[in-house]
Amino acid sequence: MDHGVFIFLTDYGIDGPTLARATEERGFDGLFLTEHTHIPTSRESAWSGGAELPRRYSHTYDPFVALAAMATVTERITLGTAVSLVLQHHPIGLAKTIASLDRLSGGRFEFGVGPGWNREEMANHGVDPRTRTRRMLEHIAAMRAIWTEDEAEFHGEFVDFDPIWSWPKPLRTPPVLIGGEGPSVLDRVLSHGDGWMPRGAPGEDVDALAGRIAELRRRTVDAGRGHLTVTVFAAPPDRAVLEAYTAAGVDRVLHSLPDAGEDEVLRTLDQLAGLRG
Template structure:
């Protein structure tokens, strides 16, 4: 089982280049970044994590820009998003950004995606919250066409364009990891994904989770596909928990770095030192 980290990379914390180098130097296998384009001040949408939204949500780097800097200064680690809210992006523009990043990274990029939870944020981008998942999946389809065809064309409900030229193409079609844990998420993983990235599965729920992983593998085999990898966001760093994740069929875990606040670079490096001991 591979070990990596995921973080809200902020303008007041460790820099992208320093973080990427530190992750690679410590033998960890992956660095994934979160995404919010902005946070509306209205705070009408409840945060799933509790009553108060942490400061880091409104201070994150653009993950594609930050990961490009990391890609240019590392050689080995997998780079990804966990997750990008792609329904809020223009798919033609995002397809070029992802392809450019993947080429800079030498084929190390993985696109983790999710529909999001903040309805006001979506509305600012002209996205109907009730249609966000359908739009997300259509954006995946449109971007794959752009990545793989010299004259790309797509006609859908949310995305519609006549034949276009768009280069660079990625080194290979970037794996798309579908985020979420709802009752229909496996349907989306199988129809549009190359892997699953569920969020914070407690050890107490791993038996049921393992059954879902087995279902995913079974359904993929029935569809004639290779096993679809599972990346767990927000894993516990305890050795006994890691053994349980592996037994449940998890292929990679991402440890979420804590937010030490302004000037907390040294604290982040110490946290990485602790995680390196698990490698």
């Protein structure tokens, strides 16, 4: 099982290139960034962590710009999003951004996606929260067409364009990792994804995750698809839990880094590096 990290990269914390170099030097498999374009000052949407939304949510760098900077100072690690709020972007523009990033990184980009939870944030982008999952899947399909076809066209409910030329193409079609744990998430992984990105499960919940991974593997075979990866987001820093993930068939875990200055983040990286093995 591989080990990577993720962070809310902010304007008050460690800088991206320093973090990327340190992550690669310590032997981690990948570095993933979160995304929020903004946070509305008035919010009714419930946040799973409590009433008060942490400062980091409104201070994150654009992940694609930051990952491009990280690509210039690294050679090996995977660079990705965990997760991109893909439905808040126009798919033609985002396809170009990701293709450019993938080429600049030497084909190391992975596209973790999710529909998001902040309804007010979506509404500011003109997105009806009631359509968020359908829109996300359609955006993914439209971008994949642009990445893989010389004259791509797409005609859907939310995205509609006649044949277009758009280069550069990515060095490889970026793997799409579908986030979420809901009852229908495996349907989306099989229909539009190359992998699944559930959140970490403490203690006995690993058994439930193992059952869903087994279901995914069975359905993958039935669908005639190749291996679909499982990347656990926000894995508990507990060796016993990590061993249980390995036994369950998890391909990679992503450990959380604090939105803090260089000294604290590097100390955390050193501690997490000790969990590998």
